[in-house]
Amino acid sequence: MRHFPPFSNTNQPTLTKLIISLIHSSKTTPQLHQIHAQIILHSLSHNAPLITQLISSSSLLRSLDYAAALFRRFPNPNSFVFNAFIRALSDNAHFNSAISHLAHMLRRGARPDRLTFPFVLRSVAALGEAGLGGVVHGLVVKVGVEMDLFVRVCLVDMYVKVGCLVGALQVFDESPERVKVGSVILWNVLINGCCRGGELGRAVAMFEAMPERSSGSWNVLIHGFLRVGDLGWARRFFDRMPREMKNVVTWTTMISGFSQNEDHEQGLGLFRRMLEEGVRPNDHTIVSALSACASIGALRTGVWIHEYISKKGLRLSRIVGTALVDMYAKCGKIDSASQVFEEVREKNLLTWTVMISGWATNGCSDLALQCFEDMRNSGIQPDDVVFLAILTACSHSGMVKEGLRLFNSMRFDHAIEPNVKHYASMVDLFGRAGQLEEALNFIENIPIKPDFVVWGALFCACRAHKNIQMAELASEKLLQLEPTHPGSYIFLSNIYAAVGRWEDVERVRLKMKSKSIEKPPGWSYIEVDGQVHRFLAGDKTHQRSREIFTKLEELTVRASAEGYNPDTKWVLHNIEEEEKEDALGSHSEKLALAFGIMSTPNGTPIMIVKNLRVCGDCHSLMKYVSMARDGLEHNFARVIVETDSVALKHLIQQDLARSMHRPSTALIKDFKELDMGCGKGINVRTFGQISLLPEFSYIANTCIHA
DNA sequence: CTAGGGTTAG
Known part of the structure; x- marks a missing residue:
């Protein structure tokens, strides 16, 4: 924008319109600065519409400081300028400030209107301040804009979000009939409120009663069922929903909802179906699908999604990039993770955190520390989560001094209170x-x-x-x-x-x-040709169950011929159960692995043991991994163990992850066996991920490379 | 006289 059009002989309203359209088309803050300079040159800096537009555009470009400077310099802001700035504050999460500017506005004699309250209400909702909500509602009535639809929607939404369903219902009920009939959105907001308040029955009743439904109504209700973990009803409404109404949001809601309810396979299945139906995924969708892959170690599907992104020429946004790094790291492909990480431009704290914990959990502690240094050098302030990742890296590799130093630095240099x-x-x-x-x-x-x-x-x-x-x-x-x-x-x-x-x-x-305390059964997944199969111990429900059991028998015979003797010393004997399982020889991970071996003679079985509870399983697991390797031409198998057993986490971590750091000394017993099983020229590499947070899943990957 | 907009995918 070197040359501004000749303004001298343009009249002022036309000029204002022209500049507004220029501001609209600006893509960067420096462009806004240039336009601002021209505004000043043309003595238009007191022109409210122009400054309003500048404020909202700079907020859109994430330059809140600039927006604030514009606002402060403006001598007598009218409601337009105030509204734009309040919105900017609310959009940038400065909720308290947004609300206090309403008071500011009243003091300065600028009259709040129907476009002031929505953003103030949104801020109140974000803060969850029920009391403030009532006060603002009072003001809405006083100013006389409570019949405005936009305001009503925000009022209902505010009450919903501060947890006051009664208030929401009241505002809805007081709405005139024509508004209720004409506005799908008011219904949607309220249905969403019923869902959030746990009143699913009421939500369905309202859904059935509403005069007309658009995609949003379905989405809100489906999301409501998914949030409470009712996959069945979510599915039923999804199936009932007319095909042409299903949009990206619908599919994404389903994918991430199923995945968040631990049904990652169905989530990925829905993702595939969505593509088949020709619905274009967006960043939200891709991220949900990738996170499902990360949870179950579905590397092939993850790679396929990565290829899809490249093929479609989609820009590797920060959020998608971060999800990819996380997926690769959790699937044990730390080199791919690092590669993608390099490609992500404008990394933020989350991107760095994912990469750092990726290095840490894949056994590369020094790279984790290095990455942490790089992050600090790039000017990003660490938070409590990064520190957790970096402390994990230290404890995994025995760096006590370094860990202690970082722990102290967290408190004293960064004022982060440890949790x-x-x-x-x-x-x-x-x-x-x-x-x-x-x-x-x-x-x-x-x-x-x-x-x-x-x-x-x-x-x-x-x-x-x-x-x-x-x-x-x-x-x-x-x-x-x-x-x-x-x-x-x-x-x-x-x-x-x-x-x-x-x-x-x-x-x-x-x-x-x-005390009749029992360990819940563990289950295992295995990915074969991009399809994930799930097994329980003694599971005979798989279509190819007979073949699987035959294969397993063959493997078991071979294992004992190789001198495999389960070491039960560490196991809490639940005699009946153990005996039953052993007699059948059908621990879930064995079934899964047998299936993997028989299905992919030349491929890469990737096995995921889920919800593993008994320590001994780890031992036999390792044996079967080595057998899997034997059974494969490509000498490659991957096992992912997921468990919420603290004991098991530590056992695996010590037995596997640790030995990686000190490969020459004190190989743990399991490891020796595994090593022997691998024979010459095979490089055994293991890495484990430990999370001390019980709500986090634990994943240990074992790779045996040729 | 005029500019600015809401729900659903964490």
Whole structure:
């Protein structure tokens, strides 16, 4: 924009219109600066419409500081200027400020109108301030704009979001009939409110009663069912929804909803169907699909989505890029993750966090630390989550000093108050390194109440370093904190088993039984030709069940011929169940792997063991991985273990992830076996991801490369 | 006299 059109002989209204259209077409803040300069040159800086437009455009371009400067310099802002600025504040999450500018507006004698309240109400909703909501509602009535549809919609929405369904219903009921009939959106907002308030029955009733329905109504209701985990009803309404009404939002809602309810396969199935039906995915869709891939380790599907993005020439946005990095990292393809990471322009904190924890969980602690340094050098301020990732990297690789340094730097250099997860990570850091006294001392000095995970970390360290007194102390705490958690008993039993106190093992087992605490069954997934199959222990429901069992028998025979003897020392014996499973030889992971081997003689079985609960499974699992490798021409198998068992996390982490860092020393027993099974020229590589957060899933990948 | 807009995919 070197040359401005000759303005001298243009009259003012035309000029204003011209400049407004120029502001509209601006794509960057510097362009706005140029236009602003011209506005000043033409003595138009008191022109309210122009400044209004400049404020909203700079807000759109994320330059709130500039918008604020424009607002402050404007001598007597009228309601237009105020409205634009309040909206800018609300759009940029400055909710308190947005609300206080309404008061400011009243003091300055600018009259709020039907376009002021929506953004103030949105801010109130975001803050969840029910009391403030009532005050603003009062003002709406006082100013006399409560019959405006836009305002009403925002009022209802506000009441919904501050958790006041009664208020929302009241505003809706008070709305004149013509408004209710004419406005689908008012219904949608209220149906959404009923869903959020957990009143699904009411939501359906309103849905059936409304005069006409557009896509949004269906989407809101389907989303409501998905949010409460009712996949069945979500599906029923989705199927009932007319085909031409299903838009990107509908499909994305379904994909991410199914995935968030742990049905990642159906989520991905829906994604495929969506493409078949010719609906174009957007960033939201891609991210949901990728996150489903990451959860179940569906690498092939993930790669396919990556190829789809490239093929369609879609720009690798920051959010999609971040999702891709995460997917590759969680599927164990850390080199691909790193490659994509380099391609992402304008990385933000999340992008860096994903990459850093990717390095950390894939066993590359020094690269994680390096990445953290790079992030700081690029001027991005770390938060509590990055620190958790980086502390994990330290504890995985035995860098106690570095971990302690970072922990202190977090508090003193960055003023980030550690939370319970950081404390757990520190206990893990000391404990893993064998500094048990330091770990215990640390727990005793933390300012908040240590939770199950903190004591669990100490316990696992005690077990690893065979300190039975401290282990008993820890497991006592665990039992106090979670008396019904099977893990509490398994912990205690394990430590007794480790030192051969079998009568104590039995005592714990009986105690557990008398309280009828049981471990829930584990299940396994395996991806074959991009299709994910799921198995339970002893599962005979698979179409090719007979073949699978035959294959499994063949593998079992071979395993024992190779001298495979399950080491049950670490297992909490649930005799009946174990015997049953062993007799059938049908642990879920064995079934899955047998199926994988028989289905992909030349391919890459990727197996996912889900919700694994018993420590011993890990052992047999490793054996089967090595067998899978034997059974494959390509000498490559991948196993992903997902569990919420703290004990198992630590076992796998110690047995697998650790040995990666010290490949030459102290290979754990499982590992020796695995190593032998692999034979010459095979490079065994393992990596584990540990999360100390119980709500996070745990994934350990094992790769055996030729 | 005039500029500016709402719900649903975390």
